[in-house]
Amino acid sequence: MRAHRSRVITIATILLAVATLAACLTVLLRRTDGGSDDAGRPVPPGVAPIDLAREVADYTGRFGPGHGYRQPGRADREDIASAIGMLLDGQRKQAEQRLSQRDFTVRTVVDRPSGRRLVEVADRTDAAVTPRGWGRVYLDLDHHPSWSVQVPHPGFDLGTEQLGVRVLRGSPGGILVIAGAHRKAGVGNSADVAHRTDTVFHAICAELARRGMPGIQLHGFAASAAPDYDVIASTGAGTAAQPEGRELADALRGHGFAVCRAWVRSCPLEGRTNVQGHAADADHVPFLHVEFSPTVRAGGQPAERAAAAIAEITRRWAAKPVKD
Known part of the structure; x- marks a missing residue:
């Protein structure tokens, strides 16, 4: 009787182990064959499954000073920004045509860790020998876009691009705007998009502000610039975001x-001369300019806590109607 019970227990243990192994293999296959995203939903045909954090890391990892940027013409800036507006208005076919004329691509992707569908707008020259460095945009397809997170200095303010990914994932309705080159890639300060109005980055952010979409712009400071602080929070040139600024600081x-x-x-690096902040102020739209220390931008728990704090603001933005 005791031997029979022992055999039953052994068989049950083996069956449980086999079932567990089968479940693990199913999850692994889903993650590698593109059949389902990590949230368990099927990935529709024609939609590319990606890990947005890895995608952005691969993209910005190529940036460096002294190369990879060409100044856009006025028609380039206006057409690309207006095409982003078309995407927001649901006019995808027209947007794709206009963006294609400016050598940009549009595709639908699924960010597997979050399960969220996104529209990716990317510069075709990114993979070329001489990229133009005009940037990339990700728009939330599962919710009505209503706010933006802006990364003007990827590769220079190290870690801000990954913090931007965390912020986008943290709330519905977000738009991630990433500059396409290192801050010192161009002649003079031509690639410093936070202080130039003649860039694709600025044209896109100005279009979002014109539509009443609040934005948060992520920067980084050296530890020696503000040794007593982890974060420097500012509303830039305007005051429309002071309520959100106080809430974010809290x-x-x-x-x-x-x-x-x-x-x-008085704080260092307050962002008063930031041109996206000036554009938002002209349209009376909330804008937050936030500088983070190297420790916060390094990733891990500090970055997660910072993104969680920002999400308290962006979720509120997502719940507010946006003007046409």
Whole structure:
């Protein structure tokens, strides 16, 4: 009787192990064959499954000073920005045609870790020997786009591009706008998109502001620039985002960060000359200019806590109607 019970227990244990192994293999196959995203939903035909963090890392990892940027003409900037507007208006075919004329591609992707569908707008020259460096945009397809997270200095303010991915994943309705070159890639400051109005990055951000979409722009500072702080929060050139700024500073403090509030005291790197902030102010749209220390931008728990604090603001933005 005891031997029979032992055999039954052994067989049950083996069956349980086999079932567990089968489940693990099923998940692994789903992740590698593109059949389902990590949220368990089937990936529609023609939709590319990606890991957005890895995609952005591969993209920005090629950036460097002294190369990879060509200044766009006015027609380039206006056409690309207006095409982004067409995508927001649901006019995808027209947007694709206009973007194609400017050597940009449009595709639908699924970010497997979040399960969210996105429209990717990318410069065709990114993989060329001499890329133009005009940037990339990701728009949330599963929710009505209503706010933006902007990364003007990828590869220079290290880690801001990955923080941008975390912020996009943290709330519905986001648009991630990434500059296409290192800050020092062009002649003079031509690739410093935070301080130039003649860039594709600025044209896109200005179009979003014109549509009433609030934005948060991510920057990084050297530890020696503000040794007493982890974050420097500012509303840039305007004051429309002061309520959100106070809420964000409180949320960041609640997550254990020391925050310098530029509307309360003099802080370094307040972003008063930021041109996207000026455009938002002209349209009376909330804009937040946020600088992070190297520790926060390095990833891991500090970056997760920072993104969680930002999500308290972006979720509120997502719930508000956007003007046409």
